[in-house]
Amino acid sequence: MRKSTQELLEVLKRSPSLKNFLIENEDDFADITLSEFINSFLSQKQLNKSEVIQSSNLTQVYGYKIFSGERIPQRDKVLCLAFGLKLNLDETQRMLKIAAAGALYPKVRRDSIIMFAIKEHTDLFTCNEMLYELGEDILE
Template identity: 30%
Template sequence: MQMKTTGELLQKIKKMKKNEIGLLAGKDFSSPQIHIYLTDLLNGYGISNKDFFDKMELERSYGYQILNGRRRSSRELLIKTAIYLHLDLDETQRLLKIGNREILYPRVRADAVAIFVIENELSLSEYQELIDNI
């Protein structure tokens, strides 16, 4: 069974009666798991696991542990992934939230650099160069 879209869930909640509140415990209301979300993102952008591991400079076995959910993605890995995939700022914040990591905060210098890179659609290498120089 396919998960309902957010819009469909919103309509379901709006029509719900007080005695139906138990329906919120259903599968449709669970948060996506980061390894599944990350795998879906990579597939959606047509990026192979090997290319992802190479670009993120991940050892193959460690990369597979992340994509299989046995290891948690670091915040920095998620930020670099967002930059590599050219996600917009909202998509990046969503990726960080799903990964249970702090969202980008403009008052933090490194986060400000990440926001700048994302907003200006700079490359991963340009991001790394800017981070190295702050």
């Protein structure tokens, strides 16, 4: 059974050797790419790439490059994809981690607004309206 993040952190803290830690815990490291993650949600939620790209407000070419793994998007584009994929907050946070884009943080005003929009299952357009009305940069 794979170690949880917290368990892995505890093992790392106690480990006297980084090399041994990496070897002994090889099976516990995240091994999914962003492309694999988002494509798994396509089939899981029975979504169409073209529709997800459109509802994420991405260009077709850029969107397909993300799905194929040719491009790694920046944080705002990952968040746009989260809305297009209709992800919940936990799924969105996981996708942000996989993309190495930094999780949403409730002490950041803009992030709190985005988290609320995700919690309420709004679309990207509605989230952007909320951000704009509250004086924050929209997701684009």
